[in-house]
Amino acid sequence: xxxxxxxxxxxxxxxxxxxxxxxxxxxxxxxxxxxxxxxxxxxxxxxxxxxxxxxxxxxxxxxxxxxxxxxxxxxxxxxxxxxxxxxxxxxxxxxxxxxxxxxxxxxxxxxxxxxxxxxxxxxxxxxxxxxxxxxxxxxxxxxxxxxxxxxxxxxxxxxxxxxxxxxxxxxxxxxxxxxxxxxxxxxxxxxxxxxxxxxxxxxxxxxxxxxxxxxxx
Ligand code: GTP
Ligand code: MG
Numbered sequence: 001x002x003x004x005x006x007x008x009x010x011x012x013x014x015x016x017x018x019x020x021x022x023x024x025x026x027x028x029x030x031x032x033x034x035x036x037x038x039x040x041x042x043x044x045x046x047x048x049x050x051x052x053x054x055x056x057x058x059x060x061x062x063x064x065x066x067x068x069x070x071x072x073x074x075x076x077x078x079x080x081x082x083x084x085x086x087x088x089x090x091x092x093x094x095x096x097x098x099x100x101x102x103x104x105x106x107x108x109x110x111x112x113x114x115x116x117x118x119x120x121x122x123x124x125x126x127x128x129x130x131x132x133x134x135x136x137x138x139x140x141x142x143x144x145x146x147x148x149x150x151x152x153x154x155x156x157x158x159x160x161x162x163x164x165x166x167x168x169x170x171x172x173x174x175x176x177x178x179x180x181x182x183x184x185x186x187x188x189x190x191x192x193x194x195x196x197x198x199x200x201x202x203x204x205x206x207x208x209x210x211x212x213x214x215x216x217x
Contacts, residue, residue, distance in 0.1 A: 016077050021058055024088035027139045027150035028056045031090060031113070038106065048208055050099035052159055055091045059084075085117070085136045086153035093162045096205045097122065097198050100133050100156045107137065114138045116151065122161075128184065129191025130165060132157040158201075160194035 006014075032054060043049045059067075064080055064087060073079045080087065094100050100122065108115060119134040133156040138149040157165065168187055171179055179187070 013077050020077070020080070020087075023141060023148065023150055024058050024152075026141055027152055028058070028088050028090060030141065031137070031139050031152055031154075032056060034110075034112070035090075035092065038103070046209065050094055050096065050103070052093045052095055054093075057089050059087045059089065085151050088150065088152040089155070090152055091155045091157070091162075094156065094158050096201055097158055098202065098205060100158070103156065104133065104135065107135070112140065114149070122157075125191065125195075128168065129188050129194075130168065131161045131191070131195070132165065158194075158198050160197045160201075164191055164194045 035051070035054060039049055039051050064084055065075055067084055068075050068079055071083065073083055092103070094103075104118070107113065115135060115137055117134075117136040121130055121132050121134065125131045135154045135156065136151055137154060138151050141148045141150055164187075167190070171183060171187065175183070
């Protein structure tokens with residue numbers, strides 16, 4: 001029979017590792033509730049919902065370990081919590097670009113979450129044409145042990161950007177990350193078309209909003 005020698009410190013880390021997925025899931029639930037409340041209020045104020053849908057996911061343990069390795073970091077619970085910001089992920093898909101920035105502005109002013117980092121791939125798309133606004137936030141959880149801030153990566157994009165990103169993702173894996181040049185070229189053109197569609201929709205948003213624009217949250 002094996003005799004396991006496990007110290008107090010290792011036991012504490014093991015307990016921490018065990019409860020991490022639950023904590024991240026709770027953070028996602030809390031955040032989703034906040035967004036739903038904003039969405040409801042927005043609808044009452046402006047007569048339409050800015051958000052098409054919301055998706056959440058917890059990163060698989062294998063992907064977390066792969067990412068630590070890629071970053072040249074030791075596989076410890078501390079590194080996972082402190083160095084990997086997208087263990088909990090939320091994607092919010094909007095109809096209009098402008099509403100993404102309205103929501104960002106609103107999030108900046110809330111005191112029940114903290115913005116840690118913003119990457120604006122809408123203002124500055126990736127070379128392949130990828131567009132999205134990535135925001136890392138920390139959400140507080142009130143636990144018996146005290147308050148604990150959990151990080152969540154929020155990706156905000158329009159329906160057109162989401163459609164493009166889904167296709168690109170499929171092709172990226174179909175070609176095992178070596179997308180042939182002519183496909184890259186087509187994707188870049190498709191990204192331009194998606195951008196043009198968003199710009200057209202911007203005009204339609206004005207029609208929907210009319211004078212109510214000033215009252216947006
Ligand atoms: P890692 O988080 O270490 O991957 O690097 P990073 O923080 O620099 O990544 P970034 O914030 O730029 O992107 C993180 C996530 O955005 C990815 O996991 C994807 O979900 C999405 N993403 C980024 N670039 C692309 C892209 O070119 N195509 C698609 N489809 N998704 C992308
Ligand atoms: Mg990232």
